[in-house]
Structure formats: structure tokens, C-alpha cells
Amino acid sequence: MNRDQRHRILQRVFWSPLGFRVLRAAHQFSRRWSSVVLNNSLHSPTNGEYWIISQLPPQPLVFDVGFNTGDFSREVLRQRPAARIVGFDPARPIQRLFAKTFTGETRVRFEPLALSHEVGEARFYDSDSMSSSLAPGRSEHAASYPVPVSTLDIYTQQHGIDHIDLVKIDAEGFDLNVLEGASRLLDEQKIDIFLFEYADGWINNRRFLKEAADYLASKPYRFYRLFNGFLSPFTYNITAERFDLGCMFVGVSLQRLQKTHLPERKFPL
Numbered sequence: 001m002n003r004d005q006r007h008r009i010l011q012r013v014f015w016s017p018l019g020f021r022v023l024r025a026a027h028q029f030s031r032r033w034s035s036v037v038l039n040n041s042l043h044s045p046t047n048g049e050y051w052i053i054s055q056l057p058p059q060p061l062v063f064d065v066g067f068n069t070g071d072f073s074r075e076v077l078r079q080r081p082a083a084r085i086v087g088f089d090p091a092r093p094i095q096r097l098f099a100k101t102f103t104g105e106t107r108v109r110f111e112p113l114a115l116s117h118e119v120g121e122a123r124f125y126d127s128d129s130m131s132s133s134l135a136p137g138r139s140e141h142a143a144s145y146p147v148p149v150s151t152l153d154i155y156t157q158q159h160g161i162d163h164i165d166l167v168k169i170d171a172e173g174f175d176l177n178v179l180e181g182a183s184r185l186l187d188e189q190k191i192d193i194f195l196f197e198y199a200d201g202w203i204n205n206r207r208f209l210k211e212a213a214d215y216l217a218s219k220p221y222r223f224y225r226l227f228n229g230f231l232s233p234f235t236y237n238i239t240a241e242r243f244d245l246g247c248m249f250v251g252v253s254l255q256r257l258q259k260t261h262l263p264e265r266k267f268p269l
Helices: 003-014 015-038 049-051 071-079 092-101 154-156 177-179 183-187 200-203 210-216 255-259
Strands: 061-065 084-088 108-111 122-126 143-151 163-168 191-198 223-228 230-233 247-253
Touching: 003 015, 049 191, 061 071, 061 255, 143 154, 154 183, 163 177, 177 191, 177 200, 177 210, 191 210, 191 255, 210 223, 210 247, 223 255, 230 247, 247 255
Parallel strands: 061 084, 061 163, 084 108, 163 191
Antiparallel strands: 122 143, 191 247, 223 230, 223 247
């Protein structure tokens, strides 16, 4: 039996009512395997984002880039009540939401600006899906308006900040731009840990995971995939370019690793 014959037989088997039920069950299992076991998930409570907070010192300084509704910052304050947080988000609805929900919260400073790799002004695309971005294309009905843009290097210089315990980045595809704007901080290991999201927002910004891996290869950091309870050392492979799945990556400075051990496991797959 040749390959064409095998394909036709399999098509007849699986393109039947029973075959469709089998395929549906297999697809559901595959999705759960991907999100739960392989951790291709953006669900913060279970993908490791909240776990990484537990690895911070008692009084950390945290930068929340892509503040959105503030869920990550709330979790930081829950686990580390003495934390100080600087949140960045240029979206006008988020500015109004922050004013309502963080009233009187002195531990959090909100900065209504975007972070990227250069200083200036850019057009911001504000969507109803809470996936607003500097890149167009997330929503046909997105409002747009100009916003101020800075970099982490410039911002920290302006405010006399010399050390950051954690930078969490959820910039809807501009995550690498934010890291590029922190080149000095990374070279000098002024950021202990950074965390960024890799998902479909990168498509609109026309960036690739390989660019992030190449950029970070010259920095004194170890690069990891994030799991819930451990970090897995990451070596780039083209199969990791899966925008549709979504996952989290972490960088830890060599100085931070020398001071305190972080749980590591080489993921078997």
C-alpha cells in the first residue's frame, strides 16, 4: 500500500461521523496538553507569572509595563505588601480605571506613557478587547490617538532609579522594543528579573522570538521559559515561533543567580 492509498483510507475513516467525534476528542486533549503540560498559556495564576513574584525579596521595586487592569500589581502587593510598583500604560480607559480602583494606594505610581526602544511620540491603538498596542491591526474598531513614548533607560535616569527587582512586560507585541530600550540597564544588570509575553501581538509589530534570543545573547542574563514553579533554560529553535499559543519568557541576571538560587528544570520536550 503506497502513501496515497493510506491517505485516502485515513480520510474515509476520519471524515465520518465517528471519525469527527474521535478528532474532536483528540483536539480537546491536545489543547489541554499544550496549555497545562507544555504551559502555552497566558493565564497568570497558573502559568508561573504569580509564582515568579514569590521569588522576589520582601520589599521589591517592580515595574509593571502594560499595567492594564492592574491584576499583576495586585498580586505583587498581596504577596509582597511592602513592594513599590511603577505601572506604565498609555491607554485612556486604563488611566480612568486606575483612578477609580487604586485610589489612595500609595505603593503604586502610575505613568500614562508607553515604553519602547526610543523616546518621542507614537500613535496608540486602543481596542475594546483590552489588547491595546502601539501596533495597528488588533481591532477594526480601535480608537487611536498620540501618546508619549519613553524608554526604561531614560525613565530610570530621570527618576534616579538604580535597581529594579522585576520588570513585567505585556506590551502586546512591543515587548522586545521595551527590552531594547533597557539596553544600559541590562548591560549593567540593574534589572534582576524580567518577564515578557510572547503571543500573537508580535505579528502586528513584525517581530520574532529569534530577535529576542539574539538580542539577549549579548546580555549578562540567562534566558528561560517560564513554568509554574520552575524555570526551564531556553535555547532558540524555529519551532518556538508559535504566535498562536502564547507563553512567558524570563531573563535573570547572572548577579541575581549568584546571590539566590531559582528553581530550574530542563524540560524534557
